[in-house]
Amino acid sequence: MINRDLAREVKSLMPSRERDTDRNSPVSMWNEMDRLRGTPEETTVVILRTRGCSWYDFSSCSMCGYFNDVNTNISVDNLKVQIDRAYDFMERTRILKIFTSGSFLDQREVPEEAFNYFMKKMSDKVEKLLVESRTEYVTDKIMKKVKSYGVDTRIAIGVESSNDYVIKNMVNKGTTFSKFINAAKILKNNKMELRSYLLLKPPYMSEEGGVQDAIQSVKDCAPYSDDISVNPMNIQKNTLVEKLWKKGEYRPPWLWSVVRVLLETQNVKSDVISYPTGGDRERGAHNDDRNQEVVKLIFNASLNQDFRDLEDYYNRADKRKYMAHLKNEECLPIQYDLDSFIRKISAGSVKI
């Protein structure tokens, strides 16, 4: 389940989690569009500042830099103040997504008192809630408790990949796909909804390998999920992925890859969405030629679950560079950013 060397390396890059950030303010709050009730609606997102994911005590996932936002000295009172602020922030929205740099259902991270305070406070305003959790906190007991507040809740779980080899040797998630299935079954028994997060293109994987892994993972998660969110890698600070990226040994996926995953999984039972963080930027999914249009089309297709415009755009686009990239990566035993390498190596040569 754990690749010790990988875990050690990821850990070595993590900064201290002692911070003097404001313990009473959430990391961030904003409104965005999502379709948690099956149709596009404005949704509030709040990232609570907590002590962070319990996995951080051991290591971290290779792409996860949310430990940069934690603060080890967050008390229940601090959390309550943050919850009040989140509540006040929700003026016109009735849908809330709560992120925590960890698991909202982990009582070490969000103690029972704060959890109860949250559920009670939000129940009068929030019509649909999404919280995130690792599989281990999705238990019957906790689900019954969540349900007791009567808030329609969807649990989001970071599956990343349905391939245990990828999870162990590339993501360092410290879990397995069967644990996800167990959690999914618990959710189903409790008639709770599930959003599965997948990671497109973990480190040490080729572009094509990443696409195939994501497509397979969508298919594997679909029977258990209400929707599946395909998250193309974005480079976060102090992560292994950032280290590799800085050395030119990692390139975030192409937007064309995101499109391919979406288009090739249209027939699965659950919704498949993607809101690429940092899309069309250096640290996020991007093509060789910068193009905001693709990002917009991906958002809209995801939001409306209508992929016709995206498909049309994709079919008409000139994808020769992308295709060459895929072919060339398959010629390599290890992965690196081919384009960035060639740019650097050809810099000092005669150009006619």
Next chain:
Amino acid sequence: MVIKSQSFFAYSRIGSYNHGESSYDFPFIVPVGSFIRNNDDLRFMDEECSIKNVNVRNREIKILETENFFIPMTTPFFLKRSKQTVNFIIDLKKEIGYEKLLYIPGVSDPYLIPHLFSLGVDAFDTINASVEGSHGVLYTMMGRLNNGMDHSPENAEFIHNIIFLIKNGVDSLTLMEMVERWNISSKGREILRILEESRGGDFEEVYPRTTGSVIAGGLESLERPDILRFNSYVTGDYKKSNDLETVLFLPCAARKPYSQSRSHQAIFEALGSLRKHINEVIVTSPITLVPRELEETYPPGFYDIPVTGNWFLEEKENIVNSIEMFIQNNQYKNVIFFLPEDMSFIKEKLNIDQNFIIWKKGESGEFDTLRETISEIVSRERDGQKRDFLKEKLVSIAQYQFGPWIKPFISGLRINRMFNQFMLVEGNKPYFVYNERLGKLTIHRNAAHIFVEQNRFLVEIDNFKPTANIYSMGVLNCTEDIRQEDEVVIHHGGEIRGTGISKMSHQIMLKTKKGIAVKVRN
């Protein structure tokens, strides 16, 4: 071990290897789709891969090992720093040896391939050709042309042509010329300089004694191992062949050997028998000084340089330093310079106030001052004895070729002319034959015992009778002085088995079991 045959130029090699029923030539271009991956399981060129850790410069490097290949599992970013490139590949080669081919995926920039080949990379690919091609870059012999069209196929063809040419560079021993000339990328030049400067010692150990050509084009040529060898010999171990106390420095000529040039012929005519009383030394670059008796050897008998009448500062400095050392080492009392105007920097740098005669070519009486100067010096001294120019030449060449140790074994030999060749003979037995075309001596079997006794230029073979070629498989040992293209003595346990020309440097001969180690002379 499935390399069938191979031949070398320094670290570079060409040859063929077997896999299954098929035979492949190298260096070669790895076909697209040669890696087949299934989670941790990887195959390359239809060969199973295993992972091996190798320590290179105190760093653990993961290497894929197959039946025929070593493939480092590193990204090619080391190419960004040329020093790292040179050190990494040379030190890696030291670890992995020559029994398998070295392939480094993704380094095949066409403007660096000859340089990487010089460092010992055996296999290349068209990954960069395809990436750049898809970005609209066309590789041309003058550099990268960007016209926005997809040029992947043309670029792959371009790589194929380079591979074809560098293969020929090994065969004809002209690879160094190619590397010096293939100058589109600054990285290429950096690699060459670092190889010759920082790793010059290692490079010299594998560099052939003679090559196919020395068209010394620029400052890099000053650091070429063959040039350096000659320069350091002339300013170091070289001793004049007689006890004459007068040296005359002359300019070089395009025609080699210089003696056959019109300008040198004119000097000979002008000086006549006065030449008996002086030693002549030719001043040039990048070879700085050539004593007349060594002018037929390699490299002075074979090089060419661009002549403009202008000298680089570094060349000037090299020439001046060499002259100083040369005069001192050989204890010349009288020093005469007869040089063109553009070499008067020597006069200034050495602070010479007399006997620096400017050669005004073509003017009437151009040799008068020179003749008078020499006559005056000669008349002050006793009349010189008879002088044997030929003997001086052969003994001097032998010392350059084999080392100063050989002098006592060769000075007593007599010169004989047989079958239009000059030989050094003992009684009636030929010891060394002078090969005029190559400016070197070949060892006759009769002289082989000298080498065995002195433990020089020896290749020890298994107990067999050598015929045309000795393969490295049959070599038990060899002396460290051996470089590719050296004259060597073949023996088994001290028992002489023949003589020949080495086709590998000692280091490689001992590290590989494939390829011709010595071409035997019959």
